[in-house]
Amino acid sequence: MEYLSTNKIAIVDLATSKVTDQEVDEDLVKERIGGAGITTALYEQYQDEDPIVLGTGLLTGTLAPASALGMITAKSPLTGKVCHAPLTLYAGLELKFSGFDYVVIKGKPPKPVYLWIHDGVADINDAKDVWGKDVWTSTDTIRELMGDSLIQVLSVGKAGESESDFAQVCINYWASGDRWGFGKLFGQKKLKLVALRGMSLLEVSNAEGFVNQCKELLSALKTGAFAEKKGIAEIAVAIGEGDTPKWLAPLVHRHQSCFNTPFPSNTFVFLDEDPKLLKESEKKEPGFLITDVYGLLGFKKLGLSAADACGLLRECAKYGIDAVAVSELSQKAGKKKPDEIKKSFSGLKGTLENVGKGKFSPWSPPKPIFANFGSSQDAQWWERRQAVAYIFGIHPIFALMSPELSEEKLIELANLGAGLGFTSETLNKVIADISK
Template sequence: MEYLSSGKILIVDLAAGETREEELEDDLISKRIGGIGITTHLLGNYKDQDPIVMGCGLLTGTLYPASDLSIITAKSPVTKTVCHLPVALKAGIEFKYCGFDYLVILGKSANPSMLWIHDGVADLMDASAVWGKDVWQTTDAWRKEMGDDLIQTLVIGNCGERCSDLAQVSVNYWGSGDIWGFGSLFGEKRLKGIAMRGMGLLEVAEAEGFVDHSIKVLSALKQAPWGGKTGITDIVTAMGRQDVSDWMAPMVHRNSSSYNVPYPYSTFLYLDEDPALLKEPEGVEPGIMITSPYVAIAAKDSGMSASEAFKTIRSCLRYGIDPEAAMQISAAEGKKTRGEMEAALDSMSRKDTVGSRPPFSHYCPGHPLFADFGTGKDSGDFEEWWMRRQALAYLFGVDPMFMLMSPEISAQSMMEAVRLGTGVDISEETLNFLVTELCA
């Protein structure tokens, strides 16, 4: 594939300590589009070798609004089915800019290892120095070693090293949509994580037309009903939890957007500094970033003060454990203090806490946010709508949360962007077939 793509698949054999490249065939793109259309295909091709597959959409990292997404696809140890982890923030586009569209990780390393992907080069490196370190320490160590604070990491903490099904693959320092226990898969492979840095360029088939189309969609989004709203606080309010918004509001320092996403849905909370401080302090991060409304809700429902609850969340993020599930399990077991919850992290097990809609992560709500999609008000109507919107996001590389608030980002709009960007015409028949398959 010449446009919006590097045309390369990276194959990593951890047992052999080897990497190789394969060509991404145009015919596969015509049939499977991209994103999870192709990650599921590759997962099937290598199913006998315990694969973990990562990929991006054709629109990932482009000017098309909210095009921030890469995806990790694997068989979940929690559901025993194929599930998908959304990789957003800046990490989703960094993977694509590294010069690969897809990554297949096979086998198990004899010793702790890391994968360092940079500008079309992939290096398997020893990770013994960071094995046993937490998520934050590992990310800091790799950035210092490589001499670049912009390196993006997908990393496990101590929870993943002990192969708990509560373990997350964390994005840099923060939690992810990993409710599937993918962190334990990294741990089983002795893979501490993936570090990424790329400065690749994307060629566009009809550059002027693609830019015009993207600007047209962005202009329509400026009239959206979420205008004036921001952060997790307004999202939880839209979910009917104004109490959570009010409870956490005094700790909010700022809100942050994922790459090219018009709505800043990640919220920074200051725990060790005054949230009114405008300048970001130098040195150790004085707080945490919340990327899912359900984490905020679980913190509130723990019964602790906001300060104590979010300090507990910070411990979860460093440990690399699903913070929502950890808070829910602790509450169910009658743990009422931060000390009790933190002391239990090593022994915690999931105990059926996933209120899932496999194969897509429920880190974002199961209904429209702010906008009217014409879905009605029955929750049964939302389920089919939600699954389709998530499938489209994961196919094209568009942010899953933003898909819930933006009817302007339609299937037709994304198909047209792909046509202008690559010259490939995707038929509605092909798209509908894939969406049906992926939602089954």
């Protein structure tokens, strides 16, 4: 695969400590496009070994607006289905730039390990320096060991190590869109974390046409329905929680976008520092980056203050446990005090009512955000829109607020970039396959 690709797939066998590189078959790309289309095919190829597949979309890491998405494809311990969880922030970008479009992880080692994927090489290393540590400490430790603070880390905390059903794969220090219990799969494979870093370059078939199309799309997006809006509280308003901005405002320090994404969907709050502070805080852990609107709202619905809710989000991320599961099961158990909720992490059990019913993470709200897509906007529409995002590598929440990024425009952009002649029929076939 020559364009928009590193042309490499890593097959990682933890049981034998062997890593095999494969080329990305261009015929497979013509048939499956990329992203979840190909991670699903790879999962099916190795399904007897219960693999975890990491992947990137065809447009991930390019100039295409919102091309931030990577993904984990695996069988969810919660649903028993093959599902997809988003890798946002800079994790999707870094996976592709580390030198691989896809990574298949299979087998189980005799002792805990971590993967160090960098510059086209995938190393299996002893996890003695990080096993037993929380998510934040593990991230710090790996970055210090490698001497690079820009390494992107996909890790599990104590929830994953103990194989909790609600263990989450976190991104650096923060919660992710893993609402499927994929952290449990990491724990079962004794895989503590995956560290990503690289500086790969991507070739483009029609560079001038691709860049011009990206510029046109970005220009159209600047006047989109999300213009003048910022942060996770605005997303909460869009899904019916109108009092969230006032509740959260006293803690808000700044808003942050994922790679190349026009809307800053993440909000950093200061918990141990004045949010109005303009200079860099001298405190090591002044606050928390909120990346999951439903985790935030789950604790809000328990009647907690914004400070207590965000404090619990931080503790969930350190422990590597899904905040939505914690808040829902705490409500069922009548637990409303932060200390007793935190103490429940280690023994958390129960049945969740809000587990996603489809293949794509319910981390993304089940409706358009801010925008009107001018068509039926029901669950079937949402599933298709998410499928498109996961195939091309578009941020799945931004996909719900940007009708400008239509299927036709994304196909056109993919053809300019890859030169493979994708059609709407190709896309329809891939969507049908990964959604069944």
